[in-house]
Amino acid sequence: MSEIQLVDAPAGIEGAGFFATTADKVLGIARANSLWPLPFATSCCGIEFMATAASHYDIARFGAERMSFSPRQADLLMVMGTISKKMGPVLRQVYLQMAEPRWVLSMGACACSGGIFDTYSVLQGIDEIIPVDVYIPGCPPRPEAVLDGFMLIQELVKSETLRRRNEPKYQKLLASYGIQ
Amino acid sequence: MGKISNEDLLAKISAKFADKVTSVSEPFGLLTFETDREQIIEVLDFLKNDAALQFVYLTDLTGIHYPGQAKPIGVIYHLHSLVNNVRVRIKVFLADDDVHIPTATGLWHGANWMERETYDFFGVIFDRHPDLRRILNVDDMTAFPMRKEFPLEDPNRVDKKDYFFGR
Numbered sequence: 001m002s003e004i005q006l007v008d009a010p011a012g013i014e015g016a017g018f019f020a021t022t023a024d025k026v027l028g029i030a031r032a033n034s035l036w037p038l039p040f041a042t043s044c045c046g047i048e049f050m051a052t053a054a055s056h057y058d059i060a061r062f063g064a065e066r067m068s069f070s071p072r073q074a075d076l077l078m079v080m081g082t083i084s085k086k087m088g089p090v091l092r093q094v095y096l097q098m099a100e101p102r103w104v105l106s107m108g109a110c111a112c113s114g115g116i117f118d119t120y121s122v123l124q125g126i127d128e129i130i131p132v133d134v135y136i137p138g139c140p141p142r143p144e145a146v147l148d149g150f151m152l153i154q155e156l157v158k159s160e161t162l163r164r165r166n167e168p169k170y171q172k173l174l175a176s177y178g179i180q
Numbered sequence: 181m182g183k184i185s186n187e188d189l190l191a192k193i194s195a196k197f198a199d200k201v202t203s204v205s206e207p208f209g210l211l212t213f214e215t216d217r218e219q220i221i222e223v224l225d226f227l228k229n230d231a232a233l234q235f236v237y238l239t240d241l242t243g244i245h246y247p248g249q250a251k252p253i254g255v256i257y258h259l260h261s262l263v264n265n266v267r268v269r270i271k272v273f274l275a276d277d278d279v280h281i282p283t284a285t286g287l288w289h290g291a292n293w294m295e296r297e298t299y300d301f302f303g304v305i306f307d308r309h310p311d312l313r314r315i316l317n318v319d320d321m322t323a324f325p326m327r328k329e330f331p332l333e334d335p336n337r338v339d340k341k342d343y344f345f346g347r
Contacts (some may be wrong), residue, residue, distance in 0.1 A: 085317075085318050086316075086318050087318070113338075113339050114334065114337060118334060118337050118340065119331060119332055119333065119334060120323075120325045120330070120331075120333075120334055121316075121317060121325070122334065124334050124337045124338075126281045128288075128336065178186045
């Protein structure tokens with residue numbers, strides 16, 4: 001039997017029979033350890049993601065084994081692969097259909113910058129149409145890199161305020177993409 | 181080898197269309213000739229429906245752009261006679277300011293999407309095509325990207341700019 005690991009308790013006030021902390025921290029930890037990813041896989045990065053999700057690398061260890069194929073029930077949009085300009089509006093619609101709080105992870109050279117496809121038909125990075133939280137470089141990145149990127153997302157989720165969507169900075173970011 | 185030699189095939193075509201068939205060549209044994217848009221459908225119809233030839237299969241229909249030529253835009257048909265195991269290639273060149281050519285959808289329904297693709301990438305207008313609109317590129321694209329004057333690279337690309345490389 002392997003040792004069961006628990007998440008460390010957040011900073012708070014502890015006494016006999018009680019523990020007090022802020023809702024931000026508790027909910028942040030809860031969200032970070034049960035992120036539901038939506039795999040938007042279009043090419044070879046998707047294959048590496050399959051390896052990441054399979055037993056050897058096992059993304060379930062991070063509470064993300066529940067792949068959501070409905071954007072309504074997803075927390076994390078994982079964009080993996082080349083996004084052509086014709087696919088752009090589809091990706092944007094998927095992002096718009098996700099409920100807050102939502103995060104975006106861009107995996108691989110193509111999703112981050114267009115990669116080798118410097119051409120009229122390919123989107124030169126998905127950040128042209130939707131905001132991105134974490135970029136994973138590589139062509140394609142190894143599963144370790146995907147897990148590293150995922151853990152960076154977890155750190156973001158833990159450290160952000162409970163209602164990121166009410167922050168002026170976040171609203172300004174979305175407005176710069178013409179969202180809301 | 182096919183059941184009909186290229187010489188016999190060319191003789192049959194020349195007998196019917198005489199001087200309307202030009203620039204005959206045989207690269208890699210594939211009979212290739214040019215014709216004009218006025219009788220391209222007639223030529224295709226003859227090749228398809230002639231009892232001996234039976235070029236019933238339209239393998240490919242595509243375009244090409246040679247900017248230096250007097251007629252720079254080309255439309256190319258590849259036909260295959262399944263019965264005789266012979267292929268043939270037909271080229272039609274069009275002037276830059278008049279890229280009209282009759283549609284081949286009356287002969288092959290399969291020409292529909294091929295002609296849409298040729299329109300999408302080269303801007304060739306196929307007259308009387310049932311639904312001539314873009315098929316692969318985004319609908320609001322204004323250029324015809326396979327023409328040589330169109331830059332292949334995306335102008336929004338930032339990570340290849342010279343100042344990143346000290347140039």
